[in-house]
Amino acid sequence: MAEALIDRQFLERLERLTIHxxxxxxxxxxxxxxSRFSGSGQEFLDHRGFHQGDDLRAVNWRAYMRLERLILKxxxxxxxxxxxxxxxxxxxxxxxxxxxFEYARKLAAALCYVGLVRLETILIQPFRDGLLDPIxxxxxxxxxxxxxxxxxxxxxxxxxxxxQVSRKFLAEYPQRGLLIIISDFxxxxxxxxxxxxxxxxxxxxxxxxxWSEQDRRPxxxxxxxxxxxxxxxxxxxxxxxxxxxxxxxxxDAYAGAxxxxxxxxxxxxxxxxxxxxxxxAIFGQLMLARGIY
Amino acid sequence: MFFLxxxxxxxxxxxxVLGGAVVALYLLDRSRKRIKVxxxxxxxxxxxxxxxxHSRKIQQPWSLLLQMLGLLLLLAALGQLRWGSPERSLRDxxxxxxxxxxxxxxxxxxxxLDQTKTDAVTWVRSLPASDRIMVVRxxxxxxxxxxxxxxxxxxEEAIKSSKASASAMQLTQAVDFARQMQRLxxxxxxxxxxxxxxxxxxxxxxxxxxxxxxxxxxKAGENVGLRKVALRRGASDGELWxxxxxxxxxxxxxxxxxxxxxxxxxxxxxGLLDLAPGADQNGRYEFRTKAGGELEVRxxxxxxxxxxxxxxxxxxxxxxxxVDVYSDQPDLLRPFLAIHPWIKPKFMPTNSYTPDTKASxxxxxxxxxxxxxxxxxxxIEPVGGGSPAGAATPITSGMKLSWRNEHPIAEGLRTxxxxxxxxxxxxxxxxxxVIAQADGKSVIVASTEPRKAVVLGFHPAxxxxxxxxxxxxxxxxxxxxxxxxVFGQKEWNGESIGMVxxxxxxxxxxxxxxxxxxxxxxxxxxxxxxxxxxxAGNEGMFRVVAGGREQVYSLTLPEVAETTWEPPKxxxxxxxxxxxxxxxxxxxxxxxxxxxxxCLLLDWLWFGRIKLHSSVATPSPLDAVSRWVSGWRxxx
Numbered sequence: 001m002a003e004a005l006i007d008r009q010f011l012e013r014l015e016r017l018t019i020h021x022x023x024x025x026x027x028x029x030x031x032x033x034x035s036r037f038s039g040s041g042q043e044f045l046d047h048r049g050f051h052q053g054d055d056l057r058a059v060n061w062r063a064y065m066r067l068e069r070l071i072l073k074x075x076x077x078x079x080x081x082x083x084x085x086x087x088x089x090x091x092x093x094x095x096x097x098x099x100x101f102e103y104a105r106k107l108a109a110a111l112c113y114v115g116l117v118r119l120e121t122i123l124i125q126p127f128r129d130g131l132l133d134p135i136x137x138x139x140x141x142x143x144x145x146x147x148x149x150x151x152x153x154x155x156x157x158x159x160x161x162x163x164q165v166s167r168k169f170l171a172e173y174p175q176r177g178l179l180i181i182i183s184d185f186x187x188x189x190x191x192x193x194x195x196x197x198x199x200x201x202x203x204x205x206x207x208x209x210x211w212s213e214q215d216r217r218p219x220x221x222x223x224x225x226x227x228x229x230x231x232x233x234x235x236x237x238x239x240x241x242x243x244x245x246x247x248x249x250x251x252d253a254y255a256g257a258x259x260x261x262x263x264x265x266x267x268x269x270x271x272x273x274x275x276x277x278x279x280x281a282i283f284g285q286l287m288l289a290r291g292i293y
Numbered sequence: 294m295f296f297l298x299x300x301x302x303x304x305x306x307x308x309x310v311l312g313g314a315v316v317a318l319y320l321l322d323r324s325r326k327r328i329k330v331x332x333x334x335x336x337x338x339x340x341x342x343x344x345x346x347h348s349r350k351i352q353q354p355w356s357l358l359l360q361m362l363g364l365l366l367l368l369a370a371l372g373q374l375r376w377g378s379p380e381r382s383l384r385d386x387x388x389x390x391x392x393x394x395x396x397x398x399x400x401x402x403x404x405x406l407d408q409t410k411t412d413a414v415t416w417v418r419s420l421p422a423s424d425r426i427m428v429v430r431x432x433x434x435x436x437x438x439x440x441x442x443x444x445x446x447x448x449e450e451a452i453k454s455s456k457a458s459a460s461a462m463q464l465t466q467a468v469d470f471a472r473q474m475q476r477l478x479x480x481x482x483x484x485x486x487x488x489x490x491x492x493x494x495x496x497x498x499x500x501x502x503x504x505x506x507x508x509x510x511x512k513a514g515e516n517v518g519l520r521k522v523a524l525r526r527g528a529s530d531g532e533l534w535x536x537x538x539x540x541x542x543x544x545x546x547x548x549x550x551x552x553x554x555x556x557x558x559x560x561x562x563x564g565l566l567d568l569a570p571g572a573d574q575n576g577r578y579e580f581r582t583k584a585g586g587e588l589e590v591r592x593x594x595x596x597x598x599x600x601x602x603x604x605x606x607x608x609x610x611x612x613x614x615x616v617d618v619y620s621d622q623p624d625l626l627r628p629f630l631a632i633h634p635w636i637k638p639k640f641m642p643t644n645s646y647t648p649d650t651k652a653s654x655x656x657x658x659x660x661x662x663x664x665x666x667x668x669x670x671x672x673i674e675p676v677g678g679g680s681p682a683g684a685a686t687p688i689t690s691g692m693k694l695s696w697r698n699e700h701p702i703a704e705g706l707r708t709x710x711x712x713x714x715x716x717x718x719x720x721x722x723x724x725x726x727v728i729a730q731a732d733g734k735s736v737i738v739a740s741t742e743p744r745k746a747v748v749l750g751f752h753p754a755x756x757x758x759x760x761x762x763x764x765x766x767x768x769x770x771x772x773x774x775x776x777x778x779v780f781g782q783k784e785w786n787g788e789s790i791g792m793v794x795x796x797x798x799x800x801x802x803x804x805x806x807x808x809x810x811x812x813x814x815x816x817x818x819x820x821x822x823x824x825x826x827x828x829a830g831n832e833g834m835f836r837v838v839a840g841g842r843e844q845v846y847s848l849t850l851p852e853v854a855e856t857t858w859e860p861p862k863x864x865x866x867x868x869x870x871x872x873x874x875x876x877x878x879x880x881x882x883x884x885x886x887x888x889x890x891x892c893l894l895l896d897w898l899w900f901g902r903i904k905l906h907s908s909v910a911t912p913s914p915l916d917a918v919s920r921w922v923s924g925w926r927x928x929x
Contacts, residue, residue, distance in 0.1 A: 231333075
């Protein structure tokens, strides 16, 4: 499944990368700060007696040979800054050529793999007009397989409601962290304010704005009957070159507004066209935006 | 202009149907497009009114025109549109594929025939599909391999399955045959196409028709080959074989070629032939043997044709004639039986006679046998009514001996004034033939029933005949008549397939001559003077039996033609050009298909690809022309 989503050569290139964020989050550390809490870290902290249900792999067998008592080794826990992905699975993502949804899945999977390699705690939260069932993972690259299978099971359907999604997300995940939103940010209502709420709450938002070339500059001319992929609403119109220019200008203005909001709130913004290969987007635009490097 | 498969009405109907479908598809394509987009928030209609209120209207006439034109041209190409008239377009070609012995010549790894087959197939594929082709394999005979055929698979199969024969090509005969085929079975015009080695058996160049085409001439390299090998026994020595070898140099350089003879795989003779270009050279070789076996004559040379470098003969063992002589005076007969070394006499007294004997001939000298011998016999002066020729009366003194030379035993016998003093003459001959007479009465007779027998009424050694040359000749003729398989003259000849000419004795009647093949079946022949001619189309053994002489022809050598054909300069050569139909029709489908494809490509470039996939609308050149015309009209 993983090979179907991302090929092996691409995964090998991704292992050199690291997801980066700018903010400091209270009570959490980055990948290199030691913690005083015991847990599944690498650094030794203390010994205690073995209790039923403890991990046998942590038993100090040398001490057992000498004392004939099971003694457990304790390690320092390393509380990580959570890296969460909000992945748009609305119907609008299924439009365009190539498909934005397929592109978003590959991009999210690639970034997840980068995080897993660096032992980050990853959460993928699909959304439409609300939050769908998430998946979380952490602890290394070998945990990537469930994430890839989860991605393959997702389907694009329904409408987008960013306001509702923001509310539920803030209620569900009070702990702040890095929030990577992969979406076309096309909502009937304004998407800027809900995104602003997320940033104001304390999350560091990293907006990856996907569009297809048809989304930005429709190629059609003449008599058109245009149907909204999410609402099913139709509109008949005469579309010519001037109308196309006006369309592109509106689209660019909206993308610029989203970008301004993200930057103003200390986040990052990357606009990606689906005509660019995923590998090229990661090693190009995402690195330039210093989202990963 | 006409269609091979469709009439004009059928074509028009087909075009109308397809054209209507194209227009309908065009209008459907130009109607309002229904598209699904991610959001409607950025979509704003154009401020300009739509160019066409009614969507079912032709908005891009140039596009429709290009599509219709492309369709028309492609349909015309599919219908094989041609210039000319249907009657004149039907061309029937005859392909003369040279399969003579020269085609076995090698040029590198491939034979000339292989190269010629490739040329012929290329020519077949260059012809229009409507042309019919007859493949004729030409060597000494012209044999059609197909009828006039449009099925290219059958034609190519006939070409590829052709094999080189062992005979030389008769170009004149092949051209006549091709013209006759075209006249009798062909329709309209067509060409007679020749491809081959250009080595022909014709002495003079053939008169070629105007529609003759020389496709390719594949020249072979230098070649030297056996033309004839003749064998016969030595006249004086029964164990001696004389071999006469004739070789020919078909090339342009003088050659010195070793000749080797092997009998039973053992070398028995060798020699060297000095061959000038285009000339024959003879060689005579001898060897001695009594045993039967296989004689191989070989030219030791590496040249273009390997098959004419050797010939093989199966020779019989020498056979001796055993003769049992029952006589009380054997010394009188000894000189007559010493006339030939192949005669092996065994002298015995008359009282030891038995009818059963292994000998081929029995001589009964002056006694009456108790029972006739069970083999061929010579009775000399039988006594006591023991003559198989019936009642005999004594010879009266001085009867003159004369010969009936029409019988083979008396052939060539002359005795002058020889008179018989004693002996018997036979009154009634019955089924006996008279050989000699004494004063008109039969004195020597011969019979073939039930076995060959000769009865002499007198003893040659006790008469005046003993002083004559006719006496030993008489015995020689008697033995030759009794046992022709021993004394019959036999020759072996190795020659090439085709017309065979054999010399026979003078004054032979046709009914006394037989030409037989391997199976003993008589073949037709012609007789001119002492020359017998017959035709052999296949390899094998043929026998010419004439009188007491038998000639065996082992036709295993290929008939390699000597003449190199020099084609006239004005001859059509090589593959015909694309429009080389002469006065017949021309194929146009290639150009029509190209033009139709070009129209559709232009339509796609100007109205399909750019309009659909380019973000910036690019006006087509036809649109610019349209705008210029409309502007000019307004100005006017």
